[in-house]
Structures are given as C-alpha cells and as structure tokens.
Amino acid sequence: MQIGPRVELKQSQQLVMTPQLQQAIRLLQMSRLDTVDYLAQEVEKNPVLAIDDGGEMASSADTAREEAIDRAIARQDIGEAENGFETGRENLYEAAESYSVGGPSGAMSGGGTGRDGALADAGAQADFEETAAQKISLRDHLLPQIGASAAPRGTRALAALLVDELDEAGYLRVDIEALGARLGAHSGLAAEAVALLQSCEPTGIGARDLKECLTLQLKERDRFDPAMATLIDRLDDLAAARLAPLRAACGVDEEDLREMIAEIRRLEPRPGAAFTTGVAASVVPEVLIRRNTLGGWTVEVNPDAMPKVLLDTAYVNELGASGSVEVKAYLTTCRQNADWLIRALEQRAQTILKVATEIVRRQSGFFEQGVAALSPMTLKLVADEIGMHESTVSRVTANKFLACERGVFELKFFFTQGIASVDGGGAVSAAAVRHQIKSLIEKEDPSRSLSDDRIVTLLKQSGVDVARRTVAKYRETMNIPSSAQRKRMKAAALGR
Structure with missing residues (x-):
C-alpha cells in the first residue's frame, strides 16, 4: 500500500441546519437581555430593520401583521405559527462546527438534552483563559x-x-x-x-x-x-x-x-x-400569570419582555427607487434576513407561552397552595405533552422568568425530581424518599444495621420503587455510613 498525499473523491451524508434555523435556536436559548443585545447587532448590520419603539415605523400592512401575531399569542394559538417553520429539526447539527451565544456559556451537540446547553455562533471558539477567569x-x-x-x-x-x-x-x-x-x-x-x-x-x-x-x-x-x-x-x-x-x-x-x-x-x-460579579440587572418576566374569573389561571406573554423588530419600509422604498440591480439584490437579501428574524421572534414568543402554559397546568398546586405543593416534573414530561423535543424545552426554560401573585420565579424552579411508585400511581418526590431512608436507619436495631438491599425491600413495601444504587447514592448525600460502618460505630459507642 502506497503511503503519501493523493486526491480522491468521497461521497458522504451529514445532517445540517440552515442559518435561519440556527438563528431561531439561538434566540430561543437567549435571555431577554441577550435577545435585546442580539437584535441591536442585527439592526446595525441590516439597514431595513428597525427596533419597534412604538413609533410609526412600519407600514399599515406590517402593523396589521404584528397585531395578528399578538392576537394569536393572546389566544395561545400555538399551531398556526409553526406552519412552514422547521422547528422539528432543532437537534440537527453541522459536523466539526460549534455554536455559541455571547460567550462560553456552554456547548450543544446534536440531540443533546442538557438543561443548560447553549448554542454558539458558527466557528466561534471560546477562549480557555477567559472561561477559567469567570467568577x-x-x-x-x-x-x-x-x-x-x-x-x-x-x-x-x-x-x-x-x-x-x-x-x-x-x-x-x-x-x-x-x-x-x-x-x-x-x-x-x-x-x-x-x-x-x-x-x-x-x-x-x-x-x-x-x-x-x-x-x-x-x-x-x-x-x-x-x-x-x-x-x-x-x-x-x-x-x-x-x-x-x-x-x-x-x-x-x-x-x-x-x-x-x-x-x-x-x-x-x-x-x-x-x-x-458586578451590578445585577433587574429581572423582567417573560410570562405573566393571573387568576381569571373562572377560578383558573390565565397565562400571557409579557409584551414589555418580548422585543420586536419591524421593516423600515420607507428606507426600502427610497433605495429601491434608484433602479440599480446591485442595490435591489442587496435589498432583497436584507429583506429575506429580516423576514426570517421576525418569524424567529414570533416563534420564540409562542414557544415560551406554550411551555409556560403546560408548566402552570402541571404545577397548579403551587399557585394555589404555595411551595409545599410542588409536584415532581421533568423536562421530558412537559416535552411529550406539548409535542416538542426535550432539548427545546430546556432552551425555553433557561434564563426565562414567570411572574405570579406569589412572586417572580425562574421557569426551571418548577422542575423537580420524582420517584415512581410500585403500584404505578403518582410519583413520590426524591426528598420524601431520602427522608424515609433516614428514618429507617435512625430506627434500626444497633446490633443489626439495615443493608441497602434491605432498605430497598422496605421502601417497596411502602410503595416506592427504587434501585439499590439509588439508595446508596441518597445515603451518601446525607453523609450516612454503610451498614457495616454503622454497626462498628454503634458497637464502639456501647463499649463492646
């Protein structure tokens, strides 16, 4: 076999994301402040975009389109905005490339389900020293x-x-x-x-x-x-x-x-x-929860926390009147990029509303009774219910806040672990299982310490289905020694 450089043709397949889809996922991951900064950069690069400051920047058609989107959001009409938007491919990735949002906040791989995974701009590499120096x-x-x-x-x-x-x-x-x-x-x-x-x-x-x-x-x-x-x-x-x-x-x-x-x-x-680490920015909740007249809860997006951009139609018409082919081609590209950005912002708002609505439905006990009524809930449960991928729910809940009559809470606050019951009924919280393990050990016979296997048996008798390694993990987190160590310690305390 000859060893040396040579030229050869190779055919392969790989999953990729379009730049527009990458932009939509980046926006979904961003906090409100990051979104505002990102839009400011986009407006600076794209002359046909303008920040919606409540003025008369948009044409009547653009204004009507914005009002239609607002009405759809207020109705929680989630399905219509998804038509024609490839949100089902949020887990595709380009090989050997990484994406980031404003720095070394993390990395995402295709299909990753990390709750704190972040996307980075294509080709951007975080400086290791800069990452290590963060407090x-x-x-x-x-x-x-x-x-x-x-x-x-x-x-x-x-x-x-x-x-x-x-x-x-x-x-x-x-x-x-x-x-x-x-x-x-x-x-x-x-x-x-x-x-x-x-x-x-x-x-x-x-x-x-x-x-x-x-x-x-x-x-x-x-x-x-x-x-x-x-x-x-x-x-x-x-x-x-x-x-x-x-x-x-x-x-x-x-x-x-x-x-x-x-x-x-x-x-x-x-x-x-x-x-x-510096001056803390005030939190502006993306979702507002209020009690309605029927005794339930109404979920709304906060218009002050959802920045909008509009097309500067006056500027587009002014440049388009020049008749130059190069100018028209440039305006066409800018107009397409602006349309994609506006659609991505619309999708971001409606996805946040959809996830928040499911969170409120599952954690209604918290809003009625307080923190003691939190129910076990995972990203997968919410994702399966609303027909999204778990990684999408993770991005939506990152750095997003909800305001209700009990205060302002991060969306991730409502996700708590649970342990399945033996009879297939409601899940038991992990904290309750740890408490049962501690109680069993405190009541054990000093001469016959309970092994982890015996604790598993006792928990199953009480309706909790848990593995032995889980019992060992919970016992170690509570700084409780093994059964052999406890037996020796108790024997020494009794002078045996």
Whole structure:
C-alpha cells in the first residue's frame, strides 16, 4: 500500500441546519437581555430593520401583521405559527462546527438534552483563559449545596427562593414571615429554610445582621463561649474602643480581650462579597400569570419582555427607487434576513407561552397552595405533552422568568425530581424518599444495621420503587455510613 498525499473523491451524508434555523435556536436559548443585545447587532448590520419603539415605523400592512401575531399569542394559538417553520429539526447539527451565544456559556451537540446547553455562533471558539477567569455567582454557588442537602423538598425549594433575596454582602434583609405567608409556607417551614441557607458555605451566608453573621462563624470555629457572646452583643463598645467596660462585661483580663478582638477581626463580615460579579440587572418576566374569573389561571406573554423588530419600509422604498440591480439584490437579501428574524421572534414568543402554559397546568398546586405543593416534573414530561423535543424545552426554560401573585420565579424552579411508585400511581418526590431512608436507619436495631438491599425491600413495601444504587447514592448525600460502618460505630459507642 502506497503511503503519501493523493486526491480522491468521497461521497458522504451529514445532517445540517440552515442559518435561519440556527438563528431561531439561538434566540430561543437567549435571555431577554441577550435577545435585546442580539437584535441591536442585527439592526446595525441590516439597514431595513428597525427596533419597534412604538413609533410609526412600519407600514399599515406590517402593523396589521404584528397585531395578528399578538392576537394569536393572546389566544395561545400555538399551531398556526409553526406552519412552514422547521422547528422539528432543532437537534440537527453541522459536523466539526460549534455554536455559541455571547460567550462560553456552554456547548450543544446534536440531540443533546442538557438543561443548560447553549448554542454558539458558527466557528466561534471560546477562549480557555477567559472561561477559567469567570467568577461564579453567589446564587450558582449556593443552589447546588441546597439541592444536595437531605432537607425536605419544600424546605429546599423555599431556601432556593431565599437565595434570590440575599444582598451583595450575603445578608438576608427580608421579612421571613411575610415572605413565607406570600408563598403559602408556615412559619416553621420558613425557619427551616433559613437554617438550611445558613448551613451553606461560606459560613455567615443568610444572616439577618452583622451579629448573627459573626455568631455563625464563631460557632463553626467552636469559639462562641459566654465571654465571646457578650462581646458580640456589645459591638458598639468595640467600635468606640471602650475596652474597660468590655473587660468588665466579659469578665476577662486585658490579654484575653485582645485575643478575642483578634479572633473577631479574622472573621468575614461580608461573606457574599467574594462572589460579587458586578451590578445585577433587574429581572423582567417573560410570562405573566393571573387568576381569571373562572377560578383558573390565565397565562400571557409579557409584551414589555418580548422585543420586536419591524421593516423600515420607507428606507426600502427610497433605495429601491434608484433602479440599480446591485442595490435591489442587496435589498432583497436584507429583506429575506429580516423576514426570517421576525418569524424567529414570533416563534420564540409562542414557544415560551406554550411551555409556560403546560408548566402552570402541571404545577397548579403551587399557585394555589404555595411551595409545599410542588409536584415532581421533568423536562421530558412537559416535552411529550406539548409535542416538542426535550432539548427545546430546556432552551425555553433557561434564563426565562414567570411572574405570579406569589412572586417572580425562574421557569426551571418548577422542575423537580420524582420517584415512581410500585403500584404505578403518582410519583413520590426524591426528598420524601431520602427522608424515609433516614428514618429507617435512625430506627434500626444497633446490633443489626439495615443493608441497602434491605432498605430497598422496605421502601417497596411502602410503595416506592427504587434501585439499590439509588439508595446508596441518597445515603451518601446525607453523609450516612454503610451498614457495616454503622454497626462498628454503634458497637464502639456501647463499649463492646
């Protein structure tokens, strides 16, 4: 066999996406702010486009077309806008190419179903150093810790909402009782959510004031004795350098007081400051939920959150009157690109509405009773119900928000895990299964620790169908040792 360079013909097939479909998928993934920035760039490149600012830019035909689309959205008439638009091919991809939206937010492969997958501009490659230098936000740092805790599902859901109430320093400055009442959570659940939030790293997060922040950190270091508690209660004297009254109140000598003050200076009074990434933009919800006169819920898109672009017909007519063949060809290309962009924006709005409507239908208990009534729901359940691909639902729910009488929530907030029941009935939340596992282990005979297989059997007897590896995973997330380790630990505690 001869080895060397040669020219040969090869025939192959590959799945590709048209540029217009790539544009539609990019818009679907974008947040509102990213969409506004993207449209500004498109208007700058395309002279026949203009941002709809409420003026008389569009012709009467364009205005009528926009009003028809608005009426279709208000009716939730989803099917008509899909005609002639190839949304069924959202998972096709071009080989050896990548796509991105405004930076290294992630990557998508054909058919990928990652909830956080993002598309990037064709051929764009993220700078590795730029990616590594990005700072994680406080929210992204806390939510995984809350999600991995063994607390009940309602407690974890409420704690996740409290994360959005933290200020830049990491303090919780809201009225917890009022917030719990608005979300339909009793005072005990609100207190548990605050405790869960304060158990996260960095220590001091979720404190209501400076005293509580310092107290949390001292307790973690096992330095919160009565003398230190007195010093924390008299921070005003410490700030004013009134040391003599402090020594008398704490009952310590001068050297001990200096060591206590040095210990306090080593604490972090602003535990959330290390995660500050800049000025946070205000959230404008894409979907509005309101109660209707029939006792149900009406789902609407927020017109203020759905940017629109129009054709600058006056400019098109002015250039078209020149009669130049090159100008007319250029205008034709610009007009086609503008039409595709407008259709992509229409499809984006209606797809968001369609997904949000199904979310509200499945999570109606939350809107009626509060966070404790959240039901297990996955991307696949929503996708199958509305006839879309799971990856499309993932893109729709990324960085999109919903406003209702209980507050503003990210669409991803409503997706929770569930465990199938043995009899094929309603699913059981994963948090409830973890609680059952913990209860079984707490009640076990010290001389006969329950193995993971035995726990699986007991759970199936109670109606929960779960695999042994799932029990092991949940047990490890709750920092519970294996049955053999528990048996040795209990034997040592009893002096055997």
